[in-house]
Amino acid sequence: MTAAALADDLETLLIATAGGDRAAFARFYEITSAKLFGIVRRILNDSAQAEEALQDVYVRIWQMAPSYDATRGRPLAWAATLARYRAIDILRRNAARDAPARDEDKSPELAAPADGLDLGDREALMHCLSALPEDQRLCVVLAYCDGYSREELGTRFGRPIGTIKSWLSRCLTSLRQCLSADD
């Protein structure tokens, strides 16, 4: 199945789900759950919490399917957004944790996903991320993908929180400019 056909299929399933079709919802789960579990697992770094998050996310998808709006992104991107928020909420609720360790200098996130499940305009984002200074780019990636807080980023880079905040501000401002220029 091509990526476009899959997206269409997910949209159809989501519309049927909105109408209360449990079979369509089950199918939507079958197609998307591994990806979403990967996303929440990466942020939470804990199986039990990731499973709890995933449950919450799908209950939320079931509830919110009627208000899904294609202008908010493709179904998988929309679901992934819900998944990330839930994972971050759980993460921040449990204040202390061991931030997931990772290979310091690599950002495998910048490579194309192996499963072909692209969640938007990857090219533009990668182009704009690659224009950022390396540490700052890694800040964005660690926050988005691994759920690093400002404090954890401070520890990771050996910088005060204020510096991290200004890094993030600068990153976001340049990303916005770069992405808008591409439009």
Next chain:
Amino acid sequence: MTDLTTPTEERLIAAGEYVLGTLSPPERAAFAARIAGERAAAEAVRFWERALAPLAGSAAGIAPPPSVWTAIAARIGGVAPLANDRGRIGAGWRVAAYGLGAMAAALLSFLIVRPAPAPAPVGGQLPVPLPGLPVTPVRAGAGYIAALSPKGQEAALLLTFDAATGQVVAHPVKLSAPARRVLELWWIADGAKPSPVGLLDPAQPLRARVVAGNVEGGAFAVSVEPLGGSKTGAPTGPVIYSGAVVRAAS
């Protein structure tokens, strides 16, 4: 940080940090409230959600354990999409759902439990036979019963079947589906192919109607199917229960 940012930039950065997840919990709560009341803030959040989403694509897929779907299904009120009574969320389903274990796909024998009374006609009228149903030898309202059970064990499912109307009521007794699978009930009239009756919810009776065909010698069977049931109209997974129908004493 020197505060040289304009309100627009400030909003854009706060929205970006909201989406990244780096705001402190109080800031996060405050910004969430702002999204609800400030259109531009909501738009800025959408911009970042869409712009950064490709990063989420890099997460390697990991199949969640089957218990997650079971719990989700329980929380949304059961998975059975077909002929089940919908609105009821049985506490029993919840218990059954959490208690699911691996199910032995044993070959099952038929066990007669007890005759059931024929279902009372709705509204006091004799049910109208569906076109093509045999008028004889089965009289209107004739009750059949089948009990489907693993060999030597208590019945998994009790079924009453009105051959005149084709009405089936399946009462789960001790039924559980393997994780991320559903159980689908089939009616196999004598000499006919299996026809789907519906998906079984362990906590609720399944009420459905089938074209009865040749009832004598007919049987019910339960197969294990992917979520949502068989897509082909025929059993695709292992048949784990089956039982012939027996005329109930009236």
